[in-house]
Amino acid sequence: MSQIDRDTANTEPDAPGSPHMRRILHRESYSSRAGAAGLAAGLVIVLCVYALLESAVRVVGQPPWLIDPGTAAQRIIALPQGIPPLLLGASGGVIAMVGLFFLLNAVFPGRRARHLLQDPRVAVVVDDEVIASALARRARTAAGVSQEQVMVVVSKRLVVVNVRPTSGVRVSGDAISAAVREELAQMSPWPMPEVRVNLATSGVIGA
Amino acid sequence: MNGTPRIINRILLFILGVKVLAIGLLLVLLATVPAVADWWHGWSAGVWARAEETFKQTRFPGREESWLWLAAAAVLVALIIAMVAWVSQQGKGRANLLVSGEDNGDVDGDVRIGGGVAEQALKAALAERPDLASATVSTYEVGGRPGLRVRIQPRQGVAPHALAEDVSRLVEALDTVVGRRTPVLVHIVAGARAKFARAERVR
Numbered sequence: 001m002s003q004i005d006r007d008t009a010n011t012e013p014d015a016p017g018s019p020h021m022r023r024i025l026h027r028e029s030y031s032s033r034a035g036a037a038g039l040a041a042g043l044v045i046v047l048c049v050y051a052l053l054e055s056a057v058r059v060v061g062q063p064p065w066l067i068d069p070g071t072a073a074q075r076i077i078a079l080p081q082g083i084p085p086l087l088l089g090a091s092g093g094v095i096a097m098v099g100l101f102f103l104l105n106a107v108f109p110g111r112r113a114r115h116l117l118q119d120p121r122v123a124v125v126v127d128d129e130v131i132a133s134a135l136a137r138r139a140r141t142a143a144g145v146s147q148e149q150v151m152v153v154v155s156k157r158l159v160v161v162n163v164r165p166t167s168g169v170r171v172s173g174d175a176i177s178a179a180v181r182e183e184l185a186q187m188s189p190w191p192m193p194e195v196r197v198n199l200a201t202s203g204v205i206g207a
Numbered sequence: 208m209n210g211t212p213r214i215i216n217r218i219l220l221f222i223l224g225v226k227v228l229a230i231g232l233l234l235v236l237l238a239t240v241p242a243v244a245d246w247w248h249g250w251s252a253g254v255w256a257r258a259e260e261t262f263k264q265t266r267f268p269g270r271e272e273s274w275l276w277l278a279a280a281a282v283l284v285a286l287i288i289a290m291v292a293w294v295s296q297q298g299k300g301r302a303n304l305l306v307s308g309e310d311n312g313d314v315d316g317d318v319r320i321g322g323g324v325a326e327q328a329l330k331a332a333l334a335e336r337p338d339l340a341s342a343t344v345s346t347y348e349v350g351g352r353p354g355l356r357v358r359i360q361p362r363q364g365v366a367p368h369a370l371a372e373d374v375s376r377l378v379e380a381l382d383t384v385v386g387r388r389t390p391v392l393v394h395i396v397a398g399a400r401a402k403f404a405r406a407e408r409v410r
Binding site for chain 1: 209211213216217218219220221223224225226227228229230231232233234235236237238239241244247248251252255258272276277279280283284286287290291293294297298349350352354357361363364365366367368371372374375378379382390391392393394395396397
């Protein structure tokens with residue numbers, strides 16, 4: 001077994017810092033837009049199949065299925081007439097929205113809500129929700145409150161910890177902040193976010 | 208980690224988005240601005256007249272219909288095939304072999320190790336853990352090289368770095384078994400199942 005390509009096994013071309021792995025991690029951090037692509041292709045296919053049906057019917061000289069292409073063209077040319085302006089404007093708005101959806105999907109970078117973790121052997125990508133849930137657990141034990149009283153929101157560069165203390169029980173924001181910071185330091189996600197702790201002014205009764 | 212053609216996706220989505228947006232805006236303008244309606248009547252009627260003229264010139268000899276309809280049908284079929292090809296490119300890149308190399312020992316022959324070996328081993332090692340809601344392992348080919356993708360879904364509150372460390376140790380053990388280091392991506396996901404399940408209180 002040790003005789004299989006010993007050279008390549010020892011040069012470690014696939015360590016997390018290698019260009020190959022970095023490319024994989026980059027691809028994992030951004031959306032591939034596969035869903036939007038599938039929707040777009042489906043839309044084009046449906047339109048094409050309908051147009052194909054009508055033109056095939058026309059070629060063999062049969063009556064049209066829904067509308068004859070010539071009649072359709074006449075109606076489109078006459079457009080503001082023959083249809084209530086409200087309906088025309090509304091359908092135009094809907095079509096424009098669909099177009100805007102595809103356009104923005106293509107133009108925006110499509111960053112996913114994920115962070116990278118350091119590891120000597122494997123490349124690790126973590127959804128922000130997982131980080132938030134781990135930090136919430138830590139904040140909850142540090143504050144001594146129940147699960148429902150802590151809400152953590154993780155974004156690219158900021159972690160916001162919202163704590164609603166139990167009424168009559170003093171909660172130290174600094175202690176929560178220190179605990180969350182310590183957990184984050186152990187986790188060391190990249191990019192490393194800042195921590196902000198918000199203590200609600202009104203407490204929860206009977207928690 | 209899969210071979211989805213991202214640049215093609217962006218370009219095609221951009222083209223389609225611009226076109227659909229333009230059609231929608233045109234309809235809105237037609238409904239609201241009378242000047243646009245006037246311009247539209249003149250322009251589109253001219254285009255349609257020219258189109259009818261070409262249809263008349265391209266009739267089948269001895270028949271009423273134009274062969275342009277046939278050409279249009281062919282273009283549509285080509286477009287449909289292109290769209291199906293585009294969709295089939297999404298998420299491709301699954302591989303079967305984890306290792307495929309020459310054994311330069313005394314025995315003749317090649318060495319092939321299927322991806323199922325690593326998939327089954329890692330899955331079995333992760334299946335027993337109480338802090339995971341699910342774990343899936345699959346083999347992908349990235350840039351011509353096989354790689355493993357480990358997708359684990361922890362229960363609420365589980366520290367991701369501790370999980371990553373454990374998986375890293377498992378992968379190192381796998382390395383010694385397989386005899387070669389393959390690139391491994393660990394994706395720790397949050398899913399609906401983890402959200403609604405009870406929190407992990409022991410760890």
